[in-house]
Amino acid sequence: DIQMTQSPSSLSASVGDRVTITCRASQSIENYVSWYQQRPGKAPRLLIYTASSLHSGVPPRFSGSGSGTDFTLTIDTLQPDDLATYYCQQSYSTLFTFGPGTKVDLK
Amino acid sequence: EVQLVESGGGLVKPGGSLRVSCVASGFTFSNAWMAWVRQAPGKGLEWLGRIRRWSDGGTTDYAAPVKGRFTISRDDSKDTAHLEMNSLTTEDTGVYYCATEVGALDKWGQGTLVTVSP
Numbered sequence: 151d152i153q154m155t156q157s158p159s160s161l162s163a164s165v166g167d168r169v170t171i172t173c174r175a176s177q178s179i180e181n182y183v184s185w186y187q188q189r190p191g192k193a194p195r196l197l198i199y200t201a202s203s204l205h206s207g208v209p210p211r212f213s214g215s216g217s218g219t220d221f222t223l224t225i226d227t228l229q230p231d232d233l234a235t236y237y238c239q240q241s242y243s244t245l246f247t248f249g250p251g252t253k254v255d256l257k
Numbered sequence: 258e259v260q261l262v263e264s265g266g267g268l269v270k271p272g273g274s275l276r277v278s279c280v281a282s283g284f285t286f287s288n289a290w291m292a293w294v295r296q297a298p299g300k301g302l303e304w305l306g307r308i309r310r311w312s313d314g315g316t317t318d319y320a321a322p323v324k325g326r327f328t329i330s331r332d333d334s335k336d337t338a339h340l341e342m343n344s345l346t347t348e349d350t351g352v353y354y355c356a357t358e359v360g361a362l363d364k365w366g367q368g369t370l371v372t373v374s375p
Contacts, residue, residue, distance in 0.1 A: 235301075
């Protein structure tokens with residue numbers, strides 16, 4: 151199985167900050183990474199697919215980059231609405247796997 | 258409006274069985290690959306498996322922890338996907354989500370809670 155790791159596991163940031171979350175795969179997965187946001191008590195929501203493509207309806211302050219084994223989710227100008235846990239997920243393998251998540255809260 | 262609505266969750270004893278369902282609306286269900294994802298209390302997301310559309314063979318794939326115990330099926334006449342769970346243990350407790358799969362998991366239901374407890 152392809153293992154996904156994320157760092158940091160949690161972070162505190164202020165409104166207006168730029169936030170960066172890193173995801174690493176245990177082997178090359180080309181650009182087959184998606185990012186999800188899960189607000190407390192809610193279902194996950196797709197933000198980014200194929201590493202850098204913004205899903206329909208997602209604000210442009212979210213962006214993704216990377217290829218191979220290292221990927222990044224960036225939130226420009228953090229908003230209070232962005233309080234959530236963020237997960238990466240690989241779709242390179244037939245059997246998908248998620249990263250452990252990064253919890254973002256507000257200072 | 259696209260909607261996925263899960264149902265069928267509840268309390269079941271260890272060793273028991275349960276079937277949860279996912280009813281779709283607002284899109285052509287028969288064209289969709291459907292996946293199931295769960296989340297144990299306070300934990301992260303775990304992909305469980307998928308079923309392809311019939312034109313792609315209608316075949317299934319499962320994650321190792323549930324392979325042989327869980328079965329995913331679909332009824333396109335009812336726009337419904339099912340997750341049949343057998344030999345349940347306390348480790349299977351969590352919220353179970355269905356989602357459409359197009360490489361990524363792009364539409365999600367609200368989830369249904371399954372609690373496995375003596």
